[in-house]
Amino acid sequence: MHTASPRPVDTGTEELQCEVRERVAVITLNRPQARNALSDRLTPALRTMIRVCGDDPEVGAMLITGAGKAFCAGGDVKGMGDADTRRERTPEERILDLQDKQRRLTGAIVALRKPTIAALPGPAAGAGLSIALACDLRIGAASAFISTGYARIALSGDYGIAWLLTRLVGTSRARELMFLSERVDAGRCESLGLFNRVVPDDQLPEASFAMARGLANGPGTVFGHMKDNLDDALALGFEEALDREAVRLVESAMSEDHFEAVRAFVGKVASPPTGR
Structure with a gap:
């Protein structure tokens, strides 16, 4: 490579x-x-x-x-x-x-x-x-x-x-x-x-x-959302943090990074390694 x-x-x-x-x-x-x-x-x-x-x-x-x-x-x-x-x-x-x-x-x-x-x-x-x-x-x-x-x-x-x-x-x-x-x-x-x-x-x-x-080389946008969630955990009450977490999860779920990761994960599950 x-x-x-x-x-x-x-x-x-x-x-x-x-x-x-x-x-x-x-x-x-x-x-x-x-x-x-x-x-x-x-x-x-x-x-x-x-x-x-x-x-x-x-x-x-x-x-x-x-x-x-x-x-x-x-x-x-x-x-x-x-x-x-x-x-x-x-x-x-x-x-x-x-x-x-x-x-x-x-x-x-x-x-x-x-x-x-x-x-x-x-x-x-x-x-x-x-x-x-x-x-x-x-x-x-x-x-x-x-x-x-x-x-x-x-x-x-x-x-x-x-x-x-x-x-x-x-x-x-x-x-x-x-x-x-x-x-x-x-x-x-x-x-x-x-x-x-x-x-x-x-x-x-x-x-x-x-x-x-x-x-x-991982999902950069998702890491940004994770950092926002982790910062909120130190500064906000649970319900407000929960609401903001939901917004970011939906945004992540609509990203191309998510679709690619799911395809890769499903491909690994569908093709398990073969043993002798």
Whole structure:
């Protein structure tokens, strides 16, 4: 079977790499020497790629990962305590700027109606953890771990960390993870529901891409409806969610994806494999 060659996407910086392969946009944070910490070049490029790949009809799923042995260490702590930098803008200006930046990063990932996967080859902390949590699914290497990290530098959290954690692990565990800022290994991340799967380190690229490729070539409109239903489950009462679910089911039932899937399913049932 012919497989199309990967299509590189220009991100504008070497700190972020992107290619579209078999309908999967593979976005790689590429600052391995800094554990892929966010920077003034990497972060704007990441915001742009989320938008560009989200709008690209040739992209069916998005896979975000990190180069080397880390996913993302979060923000650059070295520049955070600069008093001169803090005086350059008023608190109101800084608030508005952060609100805008958050909406165009983790906010954009959550709003994306295509499946999103984070593949963690190593640690994710702070805002880097928020990026992973904003994705629909997370696959961790066995050596990966997470830490909220904010308490260690006396910050309350950003990029949706509290909202995302609370919905994934519940309010009690979210408080534990935020207050203690402990290192949580891959096994416990899986048991808490932070990681969907844990695989051996050397299998992470193949396993995460295989999952993304399967989703990218699946019924895209239906996945969008599923994401709407799952979002409604967190925000609406049962009857209103039920009514909206009915609308989306009927729309799905009228789609060509549904007709093709039914034909394929019936064909498999009608022609079971023969044994010797």
